[in-house]
Amino acid sequence: MINxxxxxxxxxxxxxxxxxxxxxLIAPDGIIKRLGxxxxxxxxxxxxxxxxxxxxxxxxxxxxxxxxxNSLNQYYEIHEIKGQLCDLKVMxxxxxxxxxxxxVYGTASVGPSRDFADFAAxxxxxxxxxxxxxHRIMAEEKAAKAAKEVNVEKKSWWKPW
Numbered sequence: 316m317i318n319x320x321x322x323x324x325x326x327x328x329x330x331x332x333x334x335x336x337x338x339x340l341i342a343p344d345g346i347i348k349r350l351g352x353x354x355x356x357x358x359x360x361x362x363x364x365x366x367x368x369x370x371x372x373x374x375x376x377x378x379x380x381x382x383x384x385n386s387l388n389q390y391y392e393i394h395e396i397k398g399q400l401c402d403l404k405v406m407x408x409x410x411x412x413x414x415x416x417x418x419v420y421g422t423a424s425v426g427p428s429r430d431f432a433d434f435a436a437x438x439x440x441x442x443x444x445x446x447x448x449x450h451r452i453m454a455e456e457k458a459a460k461a462a463k464e465v466n467v468e469k470k471s472w473w474k475p476w
Contacts, residue, residue: 317384317409322376324408326415327438331355331422332399338362339438345369349446353439355399355422363449371441378437379407383430387414391427398423405431 329337329351337353350362387407398421406415418427426432 317387317407317414319376319379319381319384321409322379322407323410324413325372325375325379325438326404326406326408327435328402328404328406329353329435330402331357333402337435337439339442341367341372341375341438341442343369343372345372347371347442347445349442349449352446353435355401361453363446363453365445365449367442367445371445375434375438375441378434380430383416383434386416386428386431388416390417391419393418393420393424393426396421396424401426403427403431403435405434 324340324342326341327337327339328335336351336355336357336359338348338350340348345366345368346364347367348362348364351357351359383405384407396419401418401420401422403418403420403426404415406413416431418431420426427435
């Protein structure tokens with residue numbers, strides 16, 4: 316059994332019909348990787364890597380209870396899966412030793428236990444401001460690149476400046 320205070324990394328992933336719709340990896344120093352928003356219809360393919368305030372990791376770690384730790388390395392599958400196939404994994408790293416809890420269920424059937432569902436939702440809400448900012452930055456960069464390409468096309472071939 317682990318002590319939740321010793322957690323040194325957290326990962327939450329959700330696949331719907333074998334397509335990743337959420338992936339969050341966060342470390343104590345604030346290093347983060349995130350893809351998707353967790354919605355079944357999420358089509359995002361761009362993962363962002365960066366850094367958030369270390370307090371976000373601490374807050375998420377505090378939401379991981381000892382009861383959840385007691386379910387480490389357990390696999391739960393709903394027998395009557397209805398709707399799209401979902402696969403939720405919550406993994407923690409304790410000083411280089413990883414453990415996870417996995418839930419396989421359907422979008423229209425009973426899902427993961429409330430504590431794990433709430434934990435995944437908390438991971439999303441804590442990282443949403445950073446994730447939204449990354450999307451904003453990417454959109455600005457694309458717009459700037461598109462504007463630059465338009466300006467290049469307007470120049471005559473004999474006027475390089």
